[in-house]
Amino acid sequence: MGKPELPDRLAQVLVALVALFSLGNGAFMLVDPFGWYQAVETVKFTGPPNQHFIRDIGLAYLTCGAILAFAVPNLAMRWLAAFAGSLWLAIHGFLHIWEFMTGVCAPGIFWQDAPGVLGPPLLVWAALGILFAQQKVSPAGIPDSLVLGAVEKMSPGESEYFREIAGTPGHALEKFKHFMPVTMHRFEAPADLFHMARIAATLVEDCGPCALVAAEGAVRDGVDSELVNAALKAEPPEGDLKTAFIFGAAIARQSIEAFTIGDTIEEVYGRTVRLELAMTAATVRAYPAIKRGLGLSKACSLTPLSVG
Structure with a gap:
């Protein structure tokens, strides 16, 4: 509701930064895989360069960056796109954590990689946390049970018709959740x-x-x-x-x-x-x-x- 305030702009900036990082890194990997391999010092410890695999990962970064860039202009309505754009980045980060915990990756290399690997998904999730804390996200994408619980909390006894909509075949409540922001x-x-x-x-x-x-x-x-x-x-x-x-x-x-x-x-x-x-x-x-x-x-x- 209303023009974006400082916390909203901060959330947009965080997601925009991750989008730019992902697009830039992905483009570098796709255009010059061997140059990227030489530029990232810690990647050499994973084995010799394979330009096909580097380009594959570059495409993943480009995809994440494009989805995040799409979410930035209207983050409150497109928060689910931002979350989707962070998923591969987060899974990539979890892989690094697993390798660190199992001894595959040395501590020094892990912490050197951490800002560029763990930082991006954490920044996106921090941005979404800012919006959720202010209750400035579209209900579309939020599980029905949580929406029904929120309606009951805000207006006790008023969730009955929401529950009827939720029980209607054809995903009626999901469609209704897309309508709700229009009224505000x-x-x-x-x-x-x-x-x-x-x-x-x-x-x-x-x-x-x-x-x-x-x-x-x-x-x-x-x-x-x-x-x-x-x-x-x-x-x-x-x-x-x-x-x-x-x-x-x-x-x-x-x-x-x-x-x-x-x-x-x-x-x-x-x-x-x-x-x-x-x-x-x-x-x-x-x-x-x-x-x-x-x-x-x-x-x-x-x-x-x-x-x-």
Whole structure:
């Protein structure tokens, strides 16, 4: 949610560095295998050079580098690609550890190789750890059991419809996990403006638990809890925040007001912000709509709407 912050950029830099290292090393091995053999001092202890095998390993490095480079621009959504790109690098590192532990590789050679062999996969995993610690990764790729557990922890009693989706044939939950980030796409829009539209659209659907989930998401995104509670009461403060709230409600009601209010928002904040508010207001309705279709929705009037 929102523009990448310093930890997000750090994660991108770490993965980018490993991608560049892998691409450069792989290209060197592929183009000049004997030159690479001479340049890497410790490789001589593994036996005479074999240009075919060196090129084979070079291709593995190039593949890893290409996958990691693909992941860098949108690491939160492509974290699984980054993990996949680190797998061969990690297995290569484990081989070196095994050889060290079994006496095949001398300690001096092992530690000389360690930065270039163990460092790259560890840097990628450190980058992914940064994103996971901030909960800034797409749920796509995360095992269903972990996603269901997270939903239950965040919204106790609200995981029933997720479990129904998970039990549906045809990998329904896996497809749904790809949809979920769409409802929270925010890059240019101010957090408070964005969540006013989002909460308003949820309130129109008259699903109390869904409104609370939207409200808690706003608080996690840095919106003041008093402002969030005011939105839950349909009493946002006057000004742009109220305009955004009305805009979200108009989209949910499919009201013609959405055209004129959207124009007002666009004049002040630009087309991109209008799009982000429209996208969240339109897509967040999927959650209560699914619950209603399954007979699981609970009216706002039956749910205390407040966040701490």
